[in-house]
Amino acid sequence: xxxxxxxxxxxxxxxxxxxxxxxxxxxxxxxxxxxxxxxxxxxxxxxxxxxxxxxxxxxxxxxxxxxxxxxxxxxxxxxxxxxxxxxxxxxxxxxxxxxxxxxxxxxxxxxxxxxxxxxxxxxxxxxxxxxxxxx
Amino acid sequence: xxxxxxxxxxxxxxxxxxxxxxxxxxxxxxxxxxxxxxxxxxxxxxxxxxxxxxxxxxxxxxxxxxxxxxxxxxxxxxxxxxxxxxxxxxxxxxxxxxxxxxxxxxxxxxxxxxxxxxxxxxxxxxxxxxxxxxx
DNA sequence: CAGAATCCTCAGAGATACTG
DNA sequence: CAGTATCTCTGAGGATTCTG
Numbered sequence: 001x002x003x004x005x006x007x008x009x010x011x012x013x014x015x016x017x018x019x020x021x022x023x024x025x026x027x028x029x030x031x032x033x034x035x036x037x038x039x040x041x042x043x044x045x046x047x048x049x050x051x052x053x054x055x056x057x058x059x060x061x062x063x064x065x066x067x068x069x070x071x072x073x074x075x076x077x078x079x080x081x082x083x084x085x086x087x088x089x090x091x092x093x094x095x096x097x098x099x100x101x102x103x104x105x106x107x108x109x110x111x112x113x114x115x116x117x118x119x120x121x122x123x124x125x126x127x128x129x130x131x132x133x134x135x
Numbered sequence: 136x137x138x139x140x141x142x143x144x145x146x147x148x149x150x151x152x153x154x155x156x157x158x159x160x161x162x163x164x165x166x167x168x169x170x171x172x173x174x175x176x177x178x179x180x181x182x183x184x185x186x187x188x189x190x191x192x193x194x195x196x197x198x199x200x201x202x203x204x205x206x207x208x209x210x211x212x213x214x215x216x217x218x219x220x221x222x223x224x225x226x227x228x229x230x231x232x233x234x235x236x237x238x239x240x241x242x243x244x245x246x247x248x249x250x251x252x253x254x255x256x257x258x259x260x261x262x263x264x265x266x267x268x269x270x
Numbered sequence: 271c272a273g274a275a276t277c278c279t280c281a282g283a284g285a286t287a288c289t290g
Numbered sequence: 291c292a293g294t295a296t297c298t299c300t301g302a303g304g305a306t307t308c309t310g
Contacts, residue, residue, distance in 0.1 A: 015191040016173055024172050026247040026254070032167045034303080037159050038151055050272050056150040061304055066273060076257030087271050088310095097253050104246045111239045112161040118232050119161070122211030169283080185292050196284060201293060222291050223290095 030075050031105055035060055035068045040094065040102055043078065047091035077101055165210050166240055170195055170203045175212065175229065175237055182216070182226035212236055 031037050035057070042048060042056045054065055069092060072078040077098035083089040094102060112119065166172050170192070177183060177191045189200055204227060207213040212233035218224040229237060247254065 015193065016176070020176075020244075021173065021193075023244050023247045027243055028167065028169070028172070032163065034163070037163070038156065041151070041155075054272095058150065058156075062273070063275095063305085064303065067303090076254065090272065097250060097257065100250055100253075101246060104243055107242055108162055108239055109155075109158050111236060112158045115232060115235055119211065122232065189292095196286095197293065198285085198295095199283065202283090225292065 030072075030077065030101065031108075033068070035064055036072060036077075037105055037109075039065075039068055039072065040077065040098060040105060043092055043094045043098070044102055047081070047093040050090050050092070053092065072098070165207075165212065165236065166243075168203070170199055171207060172240055172244075174200075174203055174207065175233060175240060178213065178227055178229045178233070179237055182228040185225050185227070188227065207233070 031040070038057050038060075039053065042053055048056070050065070050069075053069075054060060054062065057065070069078060069080070073080055076095055079093050079095050079098075081091045081093070083091070166175070173192050173195075174188065177188055183191070185200070185204075188204075189195060189197065192200070195203075204213060204215070208215055211230055214228050214230050214233075216226045216228070218226070
């Protein structure tokens, strides 16, 4: 990662340059929220209608679905195509950029799957500690 | 990604099962916030003291640094070691779990770097559209 | 069907000041 | 040095209702 390490010996520690933090913000702005990843994952295979999205993602409100979709469209992740039919149909699909993002997100989602045991083991330990210090 | 696709033909669309959404929540809980990734990245190479972290991460308040560190400790990402010296010294380092998370986060951070051009190109397009519709 | 508008709330984030 | 303790305030997100 792009961390600048000043050559001067007076500053012993590296610090984040603004470019690196901007990269972090860039992805977190796109996939750091509650719904984006789920939407991106749902659009993975084929174009999806608004109501299908709402059905596929339990718990999302129409408001959040619309807002997140707009956000993803602005970010160039999602395409929205209108079909002037009756009843009206709007299909949402991933752009090329969105597809590339999907693959990194899949990588991300693999982490808790791969480390399931370590995560669970740690939790029992730290829960025990918490109850001990509380007493 | 673990998406269940019901075999019944009445439901055309896949929907997220709770295990899959839990995986998403799991990482987002850990790296979805503003500071966690920066802290994890700073701890990458060697143990770091509290004040070094504060210096390395511009703009973080003591409160957020403490809060995020505690959160990461609870999650088993970060170790905190106290050295009973004068002046007191506390070193924070990545656990094994934290190191594994770091590598997936580095992968994540590569995305905006790799797609820098596409992202920028799209932004000029959508900005132009925005100003056109606004008029 | 696919949303837009409106209202509400409450957790997260910052600033500031204090302490073992 | 390495944190707490308060206070405040913004804004993400939910519920509900209305519309092209």
